[in-house]
Amino acid sequence: xxxxxxxxxxxxxxxxxxxxxxxxxxxxxxxxxxxxxxxxxxxxxxxxxxxxxxxxxxxxxxxxxxxxxxxxxxxxxxxxxxxxxxxxxxxxxxxxxxxxxxxxxxxxxxxxxxxxxxxxxxxxxxxxxxxxxxxxxxxxxxxxxxxxxxxxxxxxxxxxxxxxxxxxxxxxxxxxxxxxxxxxxxxxxxxxxxxxxxxxxxxxxxxxxxxxxxxxxxxxxxxxxxxxxxxxxxxxxxxxxxxxxxxxxxxxxxxxxxxxxxxxxxxxxxxxxxxxxxxxxxxxxxxxxxxxxxxxxxxxxxxxxxxxxxxxxxxxxxxxxxxxxxxxxxxxxxxxxxxxxxxxxxxxxxxxxxxxxxxxxxxxxxxxxxxxxxxxxxxxxxxxxxxxxxxxxxxxxxxxxxxxxxxxxxxxxxxxxxxxxxxxxxxxxxxxxxxxxxxxxxxxxxxxxxxxxxxxxxxxxxxxxxxxxxxxxxxxxxxxx
Amino acid sequence: xxxxxxxxxxxxxxxxxxxxxxxxxxxxxxxxxxxxxxxxxxxxxxxxxxxxxxxxxxxxxxxxxxxxxxxxxxxxxxxxxxxxxxxxxxxxxxxxxxxxxxxxxxxxxxxxxxxxxxxxxxxxxxxxxxxxxxxxxxxxxxxxxxxxxxxxxxxxxxxxxxxxxxxxxxxxxxxxxxxxxxxxxxxxxxxxxxxxxxxxxxxxxxxxxxxxxxxxxxxxxxxxxxxxxxxxxxxxxxxxxxxxxxxxxxxxxxxxxxxxxxxxxxxxxxxxxxxxxxxxxxxxxxxxxxxxxxxxxxxxxxxxxxxxxxxxxxxxxxxxxxxxxxxxxxxxxxxxxxxxxxxxxxxxxxxxxxxxxxxxxxxxxxxxxxxxxxxxxxxxxxxxxxxxxxxxxxxxxxxxxxxxxxxxxxxxxxxxxxxxxxxxxxxxxxxxxxxxxxxxxxxxxxxxxxxxxxxxxxxxxxxxxxxxxxxxxxxxxxxxx
Numbered sequence: 001x002x003x004x005x006x007x008x009x010x011x012x013x014x015x016x017x018x019x020x021x022x023x024x025x026x027x028x029x030x031x032x033x034x035x036x037x038x039x040x041x042x043x044x045x046x047x048x049x050x051x052x053x054x055x056x057x058x059x060x061x062x063x064x065x066x067x068x069x070x071x072x073x074x075x076x077x078x079x080x081x082x083x084x085x086x087x088x089x090x091x092x093x094x095x096x097x098x099x100x101x102x103x104x105x106x107x108x109x110x111x112x113x114x115x116x117x118x119x120x121x122x123x124x125x126x127x128x129x130x131x132x133x134x135x136x137x138x139x140x141x142x143x144x145x146x147x148x149x150x151x152x153x154x155x156x157x158x159x160x161x162x163x164x165x166x167x168x169x170x171x172x173x174x175x176x177x178x179x180x181x182x183x184x185x186x187x188x189x190x191x192x193x194x195x196x197x198x199x200x201x202x203x204x205x206x207x208x209x210x211x212x213x214x215x216x217x218x219x220x221x222x223x224x225x226x227x228x229x230x231x232x233x234x235x236x237x238x239x240x241x242x243x244x245x246x247x248x249x250x251x252x253x254x255x256x257x258x259x260x261x262x263x264x265x266x267x268x269x270x271x272x273x274x275x276x277x278x279x280x281x282x283x284x285x286x287x288x289x290x291x292x293x294x295x296x297x298x299x300x301x302x303x304x305x306x307x308x309x310x311x312x313x314x315x316x317x318x319x320x321x322x323x324x325x326x327x328x329x330x331x332x333x334x335x336x337x338x339x340x341x342x343x344x345x346x347x348x349x350x351x352x353x354x355x356x357x358x359x360x361x362x363x364x365x366x367x368x369x370x371x372x373x374x375x376x377x378x379x380x381x382x383x384x385x386x387x388x389x390x391x392x393x394x395x396x397x398x399x400x401x402x403x404x405x406x407x408x409x410x411x412x413x414x415x416x417x418x419x420x421x422x423x424x425x426x427x428x429x430x431x432x433x434x435x436x437x438x439x440x441x442x443x444x445x446x447x448x449x450x451x452x453x454x455x456x457x458x459x460x461x462x463x464x465x466x467x468x469x470x471x472x473x474x475x476x477x478x479x480x481x
Numbered sequence: 482x483x484x485x486x487x488x489x490x491x492x493x494x495x496x497x498x499x500x501x502x503x504x505x506x507x508x509x510x511x512x513x514x515x516x517x518x519x520x521x522x523x524x525x526x527x528x529x530x531x532x533x534x535x536x537x538x539x540x541x542x543x544x545x546x547x548x549x550x551x552x553x554x555x556x557x558x559x560x561x562x563x564x565x566x567x568x569x570x571x572x573x574x575x576x577x578x579x580x581x582x583x584x585x586x587x588x589x590x591x592x593x594x595x596x597x598x599x600x601x602x603x604x605x606x607x608x609x610x611x612x613x614x615x616x617x618x619x620x621x622x623x624x625x626x627x628x629x630x631x632x633x634x635x636x637x638x639x640x641x642x643x644x645x646x647x648x649x650x651x652x653x654x655x656x657x658x659x660x661x662x663x664x665x666x667x668x669x670x671x672x673x674x675x676x677x678x679x680x681x682x683x684x685x686x687x688x689x690x691x692x693x694x695x696x697x698x699x700x701x702x703x704x705x706x707x708x709x710x711x712x713x714x715x716x717x718x719x720x721x722x723x724x725x726x727x728x729x730x731x732x733x734x735x736x737x738x739x740x741x742x743x744x745x746x747x748x749x750x751x752x753x754x755x756x757x758x759x760x761x762x763x764x765x766x767x768x769x770x771x772x773x774x775x776x777x778x779x780x781x782x783x784x785x786x787x788x789x790x791x792x793x794x795x796x797x798x799x800x801x802x803x804x805x806x807x808x809x810x811x812x813x814x815x816x817x818x819x820x821x822x823x824x825x826x827x828x829x830x831x832x833x834x835x836x837x838x839x840x841x842x843x844x845x846x847x848x849x850x851x852x853x854x855x856x857x858x859x860x861x862x863x864x865x866x867x868x869x870x871x872x873x874x875x876x877x878x879x880x881x882x883x884x885x886x887x888x889x890x891x892x893x894x895x896x897x898x899x900x901x902x903x904x905x906x907x908x909x910x911x912x913x914x915x916x917x918x919x920x921x922x923x924x925x926x927x928x929x930x931x932x933x934x935x936x937x938x939x940x941x942x943x944x945x946x947x948x949x950x951x952x953x954x955x956x957x958x959x960x961x962x
Contacts, residue, residue: 016532016536016538019532020529020532020533020538023525023528023529023532024529024545026525027522027525027526027529028549028552030518030521030522030525031522031549031552031553031571031574032552032553032556033518034515034518034519034522034570035553035556035557035560035562035567035570036556036560037514037515038515038562038566038567038570039557039560039561039562040511041508041511041512041515042566044504044507044508044511045508047504048504048505051497051500051501051504052501054497055497057497057501064505067509068508068509068512071509071512071513072512072513072516075513075516075517076516076520079516079520080520081516081520081523082577085519085523085573085577086516086519088573089515089519089570089573090512092566092569092570092573093512093515096563096566119644119646120647123646127651137644139643139644143640143642144640144642149637149638149642152637153634153637153638156630156633157634159624159625161625161630161817161818161819161821162620162819162820163600163618163620163819163820164820165600165601165604166601170608198679198822198844199844199845201842201843201844201845202843202844205842205843214695227842230842234839234842336642337642338642338643338644339641339642339643339644339645339846339848339849339850340642340848341679341844341845341847358715361682361686361708361711361712361715362683362843363680363682363683363822363844364680364682364822365822366822367820367822367848367851368820369820370848
């Protein structure tokens with residue numbers, strides 16, 4: 001820049017200040033007008049709420065919301081306004097309207113009995129000394145591999161007890177790269193694409209938070225692990241659910257996934273084998289859904305935490321890689337290392353770097369000595385095979401046991417560590433049933449409402465020895481007959 | 482309700498639908514008007530940006546923002562609109578305006594060299610085989626207590642390797658209660674007020690996220706640990722900084738804290754002994770600030786992670802309890818257990834329950850075997866005293882060594898594990914200096930800009946043996962002379 005141009009005279013500055021002052025006054029006026037219109041909109045929402053209450057209509061109306069979203073996006077397009085800003089403002093307005101309508105309405109939202117709520121309640125009862133049959137907690141009962149315990153202990157006594165870089169120690173990153181190469185024949189994982197996380201849960205949260213912002217939406221397939229929806233709710237993004245049914249064998253159609261996508265959709269979450277159904281999606285359908293996402297530039301988040309418990313060929317994102325993807329996984333299930341809180345994610349470097357920032361902000365890093373244990377776990381193939389084999393036997397036996405209960409139907413799990421039967425009675429309330437079962441029979445299960453709109457279903461975790469599972473299922477049968 | 486009133490005739494329903502339809506159309510129109518005004522406001526922001534760029538004015542203007550906030554709140558008051566909604570919308574608009582102005586402006590925001598950035602760079606160099614003197618990492622070099630290692634290892638081999646309740650195992654919660662009673666004579670901690678967190682960092686994040694939402698503000702005293710500001714930025718809340726200076730001995734005045742409070746302020750963060758200055762606030766000033774917060778119904782977040790390294794009486798929130806408070810702490814520093822990632826928080830039950838929800842969403846729980854180690858740590862008073870004593874010696878020796886450097890001044894640390902000298906040269910750029918020091922002398926420090934607007938300062942971590950500290954400080958002196 002020229003010297004002359006940079007030197008402003010006093011009167012230039014004064015003129016600038018006057019200009020700025022005038023613009024700022026206009027900004028303030030416009031802001032106040034916006035607030036006035038927001039207030040008007042809230043008043044309208046209240047009136048709508050009154051009508052809804054009077055006529056017992058539901059507060060949520062996805063069709064109306066979709067239409068509004070499209071109008072807002074069209075308006076943004078015409079005005080040259082950032083669409084992300086438009087969706088965020090709309091989302092803020094919708095959330096406020098719903099909050100108000102919910103306060104007006106007589107009907108309270110049904111409190112969700114999630115697996116974690118059930119676990120807390122059961123722990124409470126156990127503390128009082130009562131022995132329960134715990135079929136609620138989603139963790140295998142196997143011991144973690146002995147070699148892992150040794151590795152963690154050795155690391156502890158060699159003082160691997162200080163901060164590590166956020167991403168994870170190079171030894172574990174390298175071990176993960178080698179593991180993905182060996183296990184999936186996937187040789188493309190670069191160091192800056194992998195992150196070691198405190199459990200699969202944090203991998204999932206940071207994946208969702210990285211791809212979706214407030215006002216965005218993400219497609220999830222129900223029934224599913226509640227953490228996807230909870231994470232999206234925390235972010236202020238909407239979970240668009242693709243419902244699957246036991247009648248269709250819990251199989252989502254690519255068409256229904258495609259139909260669920262909205263203009264503000266940023267990602268699709270897939271997780272097979274599925275928690276809670278044990279479903280494994282057909283390879284072709286998985287490929288097709290990934291293709292749909294890729295065509296639209298969406299991210300596929302594939303949560304493959306149960307991949308060691310798969311009893312038919314299970315699709316993986318690594319064999320169907322779209323441009324945008326996040327693989328999340330964990331040592332919790334295959335190696336039975338739930339209590340170690342260690343998982344990992346794989347994503348393109350740029351996405352991974354955003355996820356890493358979140359981990360750095362909230363956690364710093366996973367304990368060094370635990371990371372050493374995780375690296376050792378990747379060598380423990382024998383234990384993983386054993387766990388997988390035992391789980392297969394449990395699925396077979398428990399499915400056979402459940403088949404004896406006239407009141408239930410089951411799509412036999414093809415993987416994971418759960419059974420998700422459905423009561424034949426259309427009026428069945430699994431939340432009430434779960435409470436009755438806990439009180440009368442001392443058995444805990446997870447009601448289906450924790451996994452989506454499935455009041456007739458409940459989840460049985462197979463993380464117990466077969467005799468416990470059989471005893472538990474028989475008690476369920478007794479209460480149902 | 483009467484039976485008759487609940488039965489709606491067909492024409493009632495139709496009338497309701499028409500009414501709903503009309504209201505919805507009005508909502509859509511109002512929404513579009515809002516979007517139009519938002520676009521207008523963004524255009525005005527662009528014009529302001531042009532003037533700012535032309536006249537090299539800063540993008541941020543707190544005074545203007547404050548005035549706008551007050552106008553919005555006044556408007557909300559008049560219209561009966563939820564003020565939280567108003568502040569959130571204003572915050573969205575301000576953020577978008579700034580984003581646009583930043584893109585227009587020629588001046589990029591100076592990239593912050595935080596301790597974590599420095600650590601990553603140093604680790605990178607060390608990987609190439611070069612030996613560095615690491616004075617950047619904020620962790621003690623002491624070994625964790627042997628009894629803790631034994632307890633963790635024993636727990637591992639007794640298979641304390643499964644999920645625990647989110648809050649933490651009862652043994653550790655009880656141990657923490659007893660510890661607070663013994664150490665602070667604080668007997669009021671209830672079980673539902675305590676949470677075991679994966680490090681003090683998560684305790685701090687969940688505290689901030691629980692008390693502040695998007696559009697809110699929180700008062701922080703600078704210089705400080707960057708995690709407070711980073712957390713607030715992630716939440717979308719504004720950090721209002723109270724600047725302290727070396728000339729005032731890093732002591733904030735209660736008046737300046739009071740003056741910083743805005744109508745949307747939700748909390749004040751205090752942390753003494755201070756990272757990076759080692760300052761310990763006067764008891765009376767602490768009491769006064771807590772009183773100011775309490776009068777206004779604000780939350781005091783007191784991060785007391787360095788409380789075991791205090792060399793004059795150090796105020797604690799437990800002896801000055803306001804109605805709303807969150808104490809965050811950790812096993813990282815006193816016990817030198819950084820790599821265990823375990824900390825805790827204490828807050829009123831309702832606040833604690835919100836924080837717990839966040840922990841459940843993102844983390845599930847802290848590893849059981851680590852919690853056993855933490856419980857054992859609370860018995861290890863000898864080790865903590867030893868660590869504290871050694872750190873005092875390092876503060877004395879390092880301060881003496883720094884005093885020999887003509888170009889620097891220092892307010893001698895009264896606690897914590899750092900020294901935070903300031904260059905006498907008003908034009909000193911500690912970020913450039915840190916890079917030069919790393920390259921020419923192989924010594925890492927943390928530039929002052931990582932802790933606030935302190936380009937003349939830098940942080941030396943005392944987490945190294947004295948001979949290393951002395952060698953490092955002498956190299957600093959060499960480069961400065």
